[in-house]
Amino acid sequence: FDDDAATIQALVSGQVKAVGGNQFYGQRLDAASAGTYERKINFLTTYNGVGTRLGEKDWNEAVNAFIDKIKANGELAAITKKWMAIDLPQFPESIPNIPFTVQ
Known part of the structure:
Protein backbone atom coordinates (compact mmCIF):
# COMPACT_ATOMS: atom_id res chain seq x y z
CA PHE A 1 0.00 0.00 0.00
CA ASP A 2 1.16 3.51 -0.68
CA ASP A 3 0.81 4.97 2.80
CA ASP A 4 -0.21 4.33 6.41
CA ALA A 5 -3.83 5.37 5.85
CA ALA A 6 -4.30 2.94 2.95
CA THR A 7 -2.67 0.12 4.92
CA ILE A 8 -4.88 0.68 7.95
CA GLN A 9 -7.99 1.02 5.77
CA ALA A 10 -7.18 -2.29 4.08
CA LEU A 11 -7.16 -4.01 7.47
CA VAL A 12 -10.29 -2.27 8.78
CA SER A 13 -12.22 -3.03 5.56
CA GLY A 14 -11.19 -6.71 5.58
CA GLN A 15 -9.07 -6.49 2.43
CA VAL A 16 -6.16 -8.00 4.40
CA LYS A 17 -6.03 -10.01 7.63
CA ALA A 18 -2.86 -8.49 9.09
CA VAL A 19 -0.50 -5.56 8.58
CA GLY A 20 2.97 -4.61 9.65
CA GLY A 21 3.74 -1.03 10.46
CA ASN A 22 5.27 1.47 12.82
CA GLN A 23 4.51 1.97 16.50
CA PHE A 24 1.66 4.37 15.70
CA TYR A 25 -0.50 1.85 13.83
CA GLY A 26 -1.93 0.53 17.09
CA GLN A 27 -3.13 4.00 18.07
CA ARG A 28 -4.71 4.55 14.66
CA LEU A 29 -6.39 1.15 14.64
CA ASP A 30 -7.82 1.75 18.10
CA ALA A 31 -9.20 5.08 16.90
CA ALA A 32 -10.75 3.45 13.81
CA SER A 33 -12.07 0.31 15.50
CA ALA A 34 -11.40 0.16 19.25
CA GLY A 35 -10.80 -3.28 20.76
CA THR A 36 -10.83 -5.12 17.42
CA TYR A 37 -7.09 -5.52 16.80
CA GLU A 38 -4.10 -6.45 18.91
CA ARG A 39 -0.36 -6.09 18.50
CA LYS A 40 1.22 -9.52 18.10
CA ILE A 41 4.93 -8.90 17.62
CA ASN A 42 7.31 -5.98 18.09
CA PHE A 43 10.02 -6.32 15.46
CA LEU A 44 11.91 -3.16 16.31
Missing part, protein backbone atom coordinates in the same frame (compact mmCIF):
# COMPACT_ATOMS: atom_id res chain seq x y z
CA THR A 45 11.78 0.18 18.03
CA THR A 46 12.23 3.37 16.06
CA TYR A 47 14.30 6.01 17.83
CA ASN A 48 14.28 9.71 17.12
CA GLY A 49 17.73 11.19 17.29
CA VAL A 50 20.01 14.15 16.88
CA GLY A 51 22.93 14.29 14.50
CA THR A 52 25.99 16.50 14.69
CA ARG A 53 28.79 17.00 12.21
CA LEU A 54 31.77 14.73 12.54
CA GLY A 55 34.51 16.26 14.63
CA GLU A 56 32.40 18.95 16.34
CA LYS A 57 33.23 17.78 19.84
CA ASP A 58 31.92 20.85 21.72
CA TRP A 59 28.57 20.77 19.95
CA ASN A 60 28.29 16.99 20.38
CA GLU A 61 29.01 17.26 24.11
CA ALA A 62 26.43 20.07 24.51
CA VAL A 63 23.73 18.06 22.75
CA ASN A 64 24.55 14.92 24.76
CA ALA A 65 24.47 16.92 28.02
CA PHE A 66 21.05 18.35 27.12
CA ILE A 67 19.67 14.90 26.26
CA ASP A 68 21.12 13.42 29.47
CA LYS A 69 19.50 16.24 31.48
CA ILE A 70 15.99 15.84 30.04
CA LYS A 71 16.21 12.05 30.32
CA ALA A 72 17.24 12.31 33.98
CA ASN A 73 14.58 14.84 35.01
CA GLY A 74 11.73 13.05 33.19
CA GLU A 75 11.09 15.81 30.67
CA LEU A 76 11.97 13.61 27.68
CA ALA A 77 9.57 10.90 28.87
CA ALA A 78 6.80 13.49 29.32
CA ILE A 79 7.38 14.96 25.85
CA THR A 80 7.37 11.49 24.28
CA LYS A 81 4.15 10.58 26.08
CA LYS A 82 2.47 13.85 25.09
CA TRP A 83 3.42 13.96 21.42
CA MET A 84 3.95 10.31 20.51
CA ALA A 85 1.43 8.80 22.97
CA ILE A 86 3.92 6.06 23.86
CA ASP A 87 6.29 5.42 26.73
CA LEU A 88 9.87 6.51 26.21
CA PRO A 89 11.71 3.52 24.71
CA GLN A 90 14.80 2.11 26.38
CA PHE A 91 17.69 3.60 24.45
CA PRO A 92 20.66 1.38 23.53
CA GLU A 93 23.93 2.10 25.30
CA SER A 94 25.76 1.71 22.00
CA ILE A 95 25.20 0.83 18.36
CA PRO A 96 27.94 -0.98 16.39
CA ASN A 97 29.97 1.45 14.27
CA ILE A 98 27.91 4.49 15.40
CA PRO A 99 29.80 6.75 17.83
CA PHE A 100 27.70 8.64 20.40
CA THR A 101 30.63 10.89 21.26
CA VAL A 102 33.46 12.55 19.37
CA GLN A 103 36.86 11.02 20.05
Whole structure:
Protein backbone atom coordinates (compact mmCIF):
# COMPACT_ATOMS: atom_id res chain seq x y z
CA PHE A 1 0.00 0.00 0.00
CA ASP A 2 1.16 3.51 -0.68
CA ASP A 3 0.81 4.97 2.80
CA ASP A 4 -0.21 4.33 6.41
CA ALA A 5 -3.83 5.37 5.85
CA ALA A 6 -4.30 2.94 2.95
CA THR A 7 -2.67 0.12 4.92
CA ILE A 8 -4.88 0.68 7.95
CA GLN A 9 -7.99 1.02 5.77
CA ALA A 10 -7.18 -2.29 4.08
CA LEU A 11 -7.16 -4.01 7.47
CA VAL A 12 -10.29 -2.27 8.78
CA SER A 13 -12.22 -3.03 5.56
CA GLY A 14 -11.19 -6.71 5.58
CA GLN A 15 -9.07 -6.49 2.43
CA VAL A 16 -6.16 -8.00 4.40
CA LYS A 17 -6.03 -10.01 7.63
CA ALA A 18 -2.86 -8.49 9.09
CA VAL A 19 -0.50 -5.56 8.58
CA GLY A 20 2.97 -4.61 9.65
CA GLY A 21 3.74 -1.03 10.46
CA ASN A 22 5.27 1.47 12.82
CA GLN A 23 4.51 1.97 16.50
CA PHE A 24 1.66 4.37 15.70
CA TYR A 25 -0.50 1.85 13.83
CA GLY A 26 -1.93 0.53 17.09
CA GLN A 27 -3.13 4.00 18.07
CA ARG A 28 -4.71 4.55 14.66
CA LEU A 29 -6.39 1.15 14.64
CA ASP A 30 -7.82 1.75 18.10
CA ALA A 31 -9.20 5.08 16.90
CA ALA A 32 -10.75 3.45 13.81
CA SER A 33 -12.07 0.31 15.50
CA ALA A 34 -11.40 0.16 19.25
CA GLY A 35 -10.80 -3.28 20.76
CA THR A 36 -10.83 -5.12 17.42
CA TYR A 37 -7.09 -5.52 16.80
CA GLU A 38 -4.10 -6.45 18.91
CA ARG A 39 -0.36 -6.09 18.50
CA LYS A 40 1.22 -9.52 18.10
CA ILE A 41 4.93 -8.90 17.62
CA ASN A 42 7.31 -5.98 18.09
CA PHE A 43 10.02 -6.32 15.46
CA LEU A 44 11.91 -3.16 16.31
CA THR A 45 11.78 0.18 18.03
CA THR A 46 12.23 3.37 16.06
CA TYR A 47 14.30 6.01 17.83
CA ASN A 48 14.28 9.71 17.12
CA GLY A 49 17.73 11.19 17.29
CA VAL A 50 20.01 14.15 16.88
CA GLY A 51 22.93 14.29 14.50
CA THR A 52 25.99 16.50 14.69
CA ARG A 53 28.79 17.00 12.21
CA LEU A 54 31.77 14.73 12.54
CA GLY A 55 34.51 16.26 14.63
CA GLU A 56 32.40 18.95 16.34
CA LYS A 57 33.23 17.78 19.84
CA ASP A 58 31.92 20.85 21.72
CA TRP A 59 28.57 20.77 19.95
CA ASN A 60 28.29 16.99 20.38
CA GLU A 61 29.01 17.26 24.11
CA ALA A 62 26.43 20.07 24.51
CA VAL A 63 23.73 18.06 22.75
CA ASN A 64 24.55 14.92 24.76
CA ALA A 65 24.47 16.92 28.02
CA PHE A 66 21.05 18.35 27.12
CA ILE A 67 19.67 14.90 26.26
CA ASP A 68 21.12 13.42 29.47
CA LYS A 69 19.50 16.24 31.48
CA ILE A 70 15.99 15.84 30.04
CA LYS A 71 16.21 12.05 30.32
CA ALA A 72 17.24 12.31 33.98
CA ASN A 73 14.58 14.84 35.01
CA GLY A 74 11.73 13.05 33.19
CA GLU A 75 11.09 15.81 30.67
CA LEU A 76 11.97 13.61 27.68
CA ALA A 77 9.57 10.90 28.87
CA ALA A 78 6.80 13.49 29.32
CA ILE A 79 7.38 14.96 25.85
CA THR A 80 7.37 11.49 24.28
CA LYS A 81 4.15 10.58 26.08
CA LYS A 82 2.47 13.85 25.09
CA TRP A 83 3.42 13.96 21.42
CA MET A 84 3.95 10.31 20.51
CA ALA A 85 1.43 8.80 22.97
CA ILE A 86 3.92 6.06 23.86
CA ASP A 87 6.29 5.42 26.73
CA LEU A 88 9.87 6.51 26.21
CA PRO A 89 11.71 3.52 24.71
CA GLN A 90 14.80 2.11 26.38
CA PHE A 91 17.69 3.60 24.45
CA PRO A 92 20.66 1.38 23.53
CA GLU A 93 23.93 2.10 25.30
CA SER A 94 25.76 1.71 22.00
CA ILE A 95 25.20 0.83 18.36
CA PRO A 96 27.94 -0.98 16.39
CA ASN A 97 29.97 1.45 14.27
CA ILE A 98 27.91 4.49 15.40
CA PRO A 99 29.80 6.75 17.83
CA PHE A 100 27.70 8.64 20.40
CA THR A 101 30.63 10.89 21.26
CA VAL A 102 33.46 12.55 19.37
CA GLN A 103 36.86 11.02 20.05
